[in-house]
Amino acid sequence: MLDIKLIRKHYEKVRKRIATRGEEYAKLVDRVYELDRRKRELQKEVENLRALLNRKSKEYGRLKREGKEDETLKGELAKIKETLKGLEEELKRVEEELNDLLLRIPNLPHPSVPVGEDENDNVEVRRWGEPPKFDFEPKPHWELGERLGILDFERGAKLSGSRFVVKRGLGARLVRALINFMLDLHGERGYVEMYVPHLVKPEILVGTGQLPKFEEDLFKCERDNLYLIPTAEVPLTNLHREEILKEEDLPIYYTAYTPCYRREAGSYGRDIKGLIRLHQFDKVELVKITKPEDSYEELEKLVADAERVLQELELPYRVVELCTGDLGFSAAKTYDLEVWMPSYNRYREISSCSNCEDFQARRMKLRYKSKEGKNILCHTLNGSGLAVGRTLAAILENYQQEDGSVVIPKALRPYLGGIEVIKPQK
RNA sequence: GGAGGGGUGGCCGAGCGGACGAAGGCGCGGCGCUGGAAACGCCGUGUGCCCGAUUUCCGGGCACCGAGGGUUCGAAUCCCUCCCCCUCCGCCA
Numbered sequence: 001m002l003d004i005k006l007i008r009k010h011y012e013k014v015r016k017r018i019a020t021r022g023e024e025y026a027k028l029v030d031r032v033y034e035l036d037r038r039k040r041e042l043q044k045e046v047e048n049l050r051a052l053l054n055r056k057s058k059e060y061g062r063l064k065r066e067g068k069e070d071e072t073l074k075g076e077l078a079k080i081k082e083t084l085k086g087l088e089e090e091l092k093r094v095e096e097e098l099n100d101l102l103l104r105i106p107n108l109p110h111p112s113v114p115v116g117e118d119e120n121d122n123v124e125v126r127r128w129g130e131p132p133k134f135d136f137e138p139k140p141h142w143e144l145g146e147r148l149g150i151l152d153f154e155r156g157a158k159l160s161g162s163r164f165v166v167k168r169g170l171g172a173r174l175v176r177a178l179i180n181f182m183l184d185l186h187g188e189r190g191y192v193e194m195y196v197p198h199l200v201k202p203e204i205l206v207g208t209g210q211l212p213k214f215e216e217d218l219f220k221c222e223r224d225n226l227y228l229i230p231t232a233e234v235p236l237t238n239l240h241r242e243e244i245l246k247e248e249d250l251p252i253y254y255t256a257y258t259p260c261y262r263r264e265a266g267s268y269g270r271d272i273k274g275l276i277r278l279h280q281f282d283k284v285e286l287v288k289i290t291k292p293e294d295s296y297e298e299l300e301k302l303v304a305d306a307e308r309v310l311q312e313l314e315l316p317y318r319v320v321e322l323c324t325g326d327l328g329f330s331a332a333k334t335y336d337l338e339v340w341m342p343s344y345n346r347y348r349e350i351s352s353c354s355n356c357e358d359f360q361a362r363r364m365k366l367r368y369k370s371k372e373g374k375n376i377l378c379h380t381l382n383g384s385g386l387a388v389g390r391t392l393a394a395i396l397e398n399y400q401q402e403d404g405s406v407v408i409p410k411a412l413r414p415y416l417g418g419i420e421v422i423k424p425q426k
Numbered sequence: 427g428g429a430g431g432g433g434u435g436g437c438c439g440a441g442c443g444g445a446c447g448a449a450g451g452c453g454c455g456g457c458g459c460u461g462g463a464a465a466c467g468c469c470g471u472g473u474g475c476c477c478g479a480u481u482u483c484c485g486g487g488c489a490c491c492g493a494g495g496g497u498u499c500g501a502a503u504c505c506c507u508c509c510c511c512c513u514c515c516g517c518c519a
Contacts, residue, residue: 054488081499
């Protein structure tokens with residue numbers, strides 16, 4: 001949520017910058033600006049009337065205790081109350097609309113974020129590693145996985161429909177190994193490992209920005225009014241919602257493995273095959289809660305921590321900075337990590353690391369008390385470290401051999417009882 | 427699923443129609459005591475919004491005792507609805 005005072009004070013500037021994410025948002029800013037003016041007007045009237053009512057009411061009480069009933073005063077009070085009622089109702093309507101709209105305006109991009117329309121305008125920051133050269137035609141990971149007997153898309157569909165997969169034998173073990181490997185790695189860097197609920201209340205999703213705007217992307221358990229988390233960012237970031245943290249507690253680093261559940265509405269044709277886009281996938285997430293002045297330095301470190309996973313696994317990747325048009329709803333600045341995928345012959349997203357500044361903190365009233373005794377909104381950051389399914393896909397494709405076998409990255413072998421290679425069945 | 431208990435400030439906890447934004451304690455900050463500290467003593471210390479003079483410091487107002495509604499001149503306090511938490515029993519990994 002944007003600071004309404006910022007819109008009030010720097011209306012033109014905010015409007016212009018928000019428009020770089022899409023023209024439709026500028027209209028929301030306009031409406032909010034107007035509603036805020038109206039709100040304050042009404043609020044002034046209402047509060048003045050209430051002050052009057054409070055004063056007269058006290059006087060009435062005083063008189064009554066002295067045994068003097070004042071019918072004129074009583075009538076006056078009733079009259080004020082009636083005027084108040086009408087104004088209060090209007091104020092409430094205005095406030096509700098204002099609040100709802102404010103929750104639907106995305107975060108303001110950081111000044112350093114390049115202006116652009118979509119992913120084609122993202123800016124490559126650096127590359128690491130060399131894409132492998134094959135003297136044969138590299139196969140896509142779903143073919144490799146099926147031949148190795150570790151991925152079973154058919155039975156995934158039998159159980160749950162399209163975009164679900166079953167992992168078998170070493171496939172299942174590989175997932176477990178990757179999760180443990182990633183969590184251990186992040187633990188070394190000071191992230192506290194957490195295990196969190198996968199079902200959360202609606203207000204939790206409002207806190208991180210998935211609601212109210214992106215309801216259709218979520219799986220909902222209607223009768224219990226709970227949602228399946230689309231990422232561990234949601235429970236992790238909300239852990240300290242409505243708290244006032246101590247300054248010395250910051251920064252806070254959390255990591256957690258969770259499955260992630262996404263309806264993927266509106267992505268019907270895309271990535272039908274393989275592990276790239278599923279309704280349920282595994283992810284190890286990184287979350288930071290920091291002081292405002294530290295958040296951008298912390299973002300760079302967060303990206304480095306996510307990169308480290310790819311480096312340890314020796315998977316070639318690049319880092320791109322998202323442009324304004326490609327930025328997620330809550331993010332002020334985002335770096336994506338894209339891993340090399342031979343069958344696509346291009347880099348594909350495997351991690352997204354964002355600084356949300358105080359956008360989420362304002363929604364969830366997450367603050368800390370400064371040394372001067374002021375309550376200051378924290379900054380929140382999150383990043384994948386990494387998406388497990390996509391990592392598995394990248395390993396299969398980058399480490400494949402001509403005979404269809406796949407070499408296990410060295411760093412992962414201790415987690416798989418020393419296995420060095422997975423061979424096709426029969 | 428059944429039966430009870432409860433949600434009050436950073437935390438614990440009292441209040442159960444007006445003088446209550448709320449006792450007391452803890453914590454935190456300041457001052458005193460001390461060679462220094464602990465203990466002790468004194469003082470201060472909730473959040474949000476609006477308005478005004480003022481860019482910091484300030485003054486005024488309004489709201490907030492889980493959420494929403496009602497009764498009343500007046501609600502933390504009484505009534506209704508909802509949410510959440512806890513305890514016991516049952517069931518269960």
